[in-house]
Amino acid sequence: MSLRLQSPLPPVPEDTARVAQIAFRRGNPYLLLRTRLGTIFADTEFADLYPARGQPAYAPWRLALVTLLQFREGLSDRQAAEAVRARIDWKYLLALDLTDPGFDYSVLCEFRGRLLQHDATGRLLARILDAARDQGVLKGRGRQRTDSTHVLAAVRDLNRIELLAETLRAALNAVAALVPDWLRRVVPSDWHERYDRRIEDARLPTTGLKREVYVLQVGADGCRLLDALDGADAPPLAVALPSVAVLRRVWARHFARAGDGSPLAGAGIRLRPVQGRGPGDRIESPYDVDARFRAKSGTDWTGYMVHLTETCDPDLPRLVVHTDTTPANVHEAMRTAAIHAALASSGLLPCEHLVDAAYVSAEHLVTARERHGIALIGPTRPNQSWQMREEDAFQVTDFAVDWERHRVRCPEGHESTSWGAYRDKASGRPFIRAGFKPAVCRLCPAKPRCTRAASRRLSLHPRAEHEALAAARQRQESEEGRRLYGQRKGIEATIAQGVRSFGLRRARYRGLAKTTLQSVATAAALNVDRLAAWLSLRPLAPTRTSRFKALTA
Numbered sequence: 001m002s003l004r005l006q007s008p009l010p011p012v013p014e015d016t017a018r019v020a021q022i023a024f025r026r027g028n029p030y031l032l033l034r035t036r037l038g039t040i041f042a043d044t045e046f047a048d049l050y051p052a053r054g055q056p057a058y059a060p061w062r063l064a065l066v067t068l069l070q071f072r073e074g075l076s077d078r079q080a081a082e083a084v085r086a087r088i089d090w091k092y093l094l095a096l097d098l099t100d101p102g103f104d105y106s107v108l109c110e111f112r113g114r115l116l117q118h119d120a121t122g123r124l125l126a127r128i129l130d131a132a133r134d135q136g137v138l139k140g141r142g143r144q145r146t147d148s149t150h151v152l153a154a155v156r157d158l159n160r161i162e163l164l165a166e167t168l169r170a171a172l173n174a175v176a177a178l179v180p181d182w183l184r185r186v187v188p189s190d191w192h193e194r195y196d197r198r199i200e201d202a203r204l205p206t207t208g209l210k211r212e213v214y215v216l217q218v219g220a221d222g223c224r225l226l227d228a229l230d231g232a233d234a235p236p237l238a239v240a241l242p243s244v245a246v247l248r249r250v251w252a253r254h255f256a257r258a259g260d261g262s263p264l265a266g267a268g269i270r271l272r273p274v275q276g277r278g279p280g281d282r283i284e285s286p287y288d289v290d291a292r293f294r295a296k297s298g299t300d301w302t303g304y305m306v307h308l309t310e311t312c313d314p315d316l317p318r319l320v321v322h323t324d325t326t327p328a329n330v331h332e333a334m335r336t337a338a339i340h341a342a343l344a345s346s347g348l349l350p351c352e353h354l355v356d357a358a359y360v361s362a363e364h365l366v367t368a369r370e371r372h373g374i375a376l377i378g379p380t381r382p383n384q385s386w387q388m389r390e391e392d393a394f395q396v397t398d399f400a401v402d403w404e405r406h407r408v409r410c411p412e413g414h415e416s417t418s419w420g421a422y423r424d425k426a427s428g429r430p431f432i433r434a435g436f437k438p439a440v441c442r443l444c445p446a447k448p449r450c451t452r453a454a455s456r457r458l459s460l461h462p463r464a465e466h467e468a469l470a471a472a473r474q475r476q477e478s479e480e481g482r483r484l485y486g487q488r489k490g491i492e493a494t495i496a497q498g499v500r501s502f503g504l505r506r507a508r509y510r511g512l513a514k515t516t517l518q519s520v521a522t523a524a525a526l527n528v529d530r531l532a533a534w535l536s537l538r539p540l541a542p543t544r545t546s547r548f549k550a551l552t553a
Helices: 014-023 029-037 043-049 060-073 077-086 088-094 106-117 122-134 160-178 180-186 191-195 208-229 242-254 336-345 362-372 438-443 463-477 479-502 512-535
Strands: 143-152 255-257 269-271 292-296 299-311 320-327 352-354 375-377 400-402 407-409 418-423 430-435 457-460
Touching: 014 088, 029 088, 029 512, 043 060, 043 106, 043 122, 060 077, 060 088, 060 106, 060 122, 060 512, 077 088, 077 106, 106 512, 122 320, 122 512, 143 479, 160 180, 160 191, 160 208, 160 242, 191 208, 208 242, 208 255, 208 269, 242 255, 299 336, 299 479, 299 512, 320 336, 320 512, 336 362, 352 479, 362 375, 362 463, 375 479, 463 479, 479 512
Parallel strands: 143 352, 352 375
Antiparallel strands: 143 299, 255 269, 292 299, 299 320, 400 407, 418 430, 430 457
């Protein structure tokens, strides 16, 4: 397919405009968007996605708009293609004749494939933000807020036995589709009884001994297939299959060969101990190798995390300016710097960034201020020491630090006698340890309020981080700081809207790249909805209050 650029883009046909104005006398969001924002997209923005030669492709500016409308209304590809043919408001926005037959629904999948192939998914959101800039409702260096929510992968949850057997079955199906004759010579006939059907449709053994025998049999079968693929006569195309690579990864994690690991021997296979489902590189399904398991705040799921960043300036619409999609086991703290870097590249850095405690650390506070000029506002992570739980105990903030002299003065007036830098073994981050003489601490009358050891030893962040933490805690305890941070919870309404009205909770597709496309398209569609509401002067809905609660209001 090749692209034939249209310049200028066609206006709305007269018949379409006349019928649309009659049908929507009270107004319509799509008619308003076309009138105020124009076509939003242009073919030139997607010209690099198409080759120079080939049959003419359907106009990409229309496909981009249809993609946003599809995500705004939660439509499938078939339903979206039908809406292009049947709905007057869609035809008006797309500048189509009333008799235009539209396109085949497969064109939408092909367009998304081009976006993924050329790493161009961000253009859907970027162009909407450019249109908002043109309208004067989006400005840099304002106030923004970020939060995340979980996304369920489009795969079935599998227990360990189902994962192992289904991974082997998926590899067998992939190899059978590519080199059926070779596979027919390699596998024994009894494999068809175990792997012809999906594993969840089979009756798996329920007792401990039978289940153990079944798992070892699956492990031996997988090793036999891998040994055959490692043989000299193995087809190179089959060896390079992604499903075979997944089989190798899963077997390396869950099985071990005893002795010399002789091939084709079930007795040489043993099941490794369960390694847990915490952070790591554990594959949860052979059909979505990017999905990961996570448990957070009483919720556990297999899939992804999506981080939404939106503006929250007064008297302006709340627009999503960035989305960040990761596997579920990637912690929020690992994405703070990446979000700031992405906002900087798009020219949308905020002056104040409101986040929850998961995004805040001493290092983040300093980096955001020094590298991007951002005031990162959010609660710092609580200290877990016993001094924080005792009301009258001496906390780190009660000690005065003299950074030039490398001394720390305790609340009782005693100075530290040791000062040294070290790195935390787990994180590798630098810290400073200051200690006091045991003889002085032993005679101190305030020792029960200070330490339960022989002497008090303080672990301090480097100076810049220490002072940033102190300033953040001071702001958090002030009335003005609490009022400012209270605006962060508005992002939860955006997440709720994305989940309930835009299908943000469930992945439409499999894989991180396609799930990222879904989150970007959802954010762009959400912005389309909010721009339409802003242009039509529709006010924000007030926070709902139950009638019973209103009795005491």
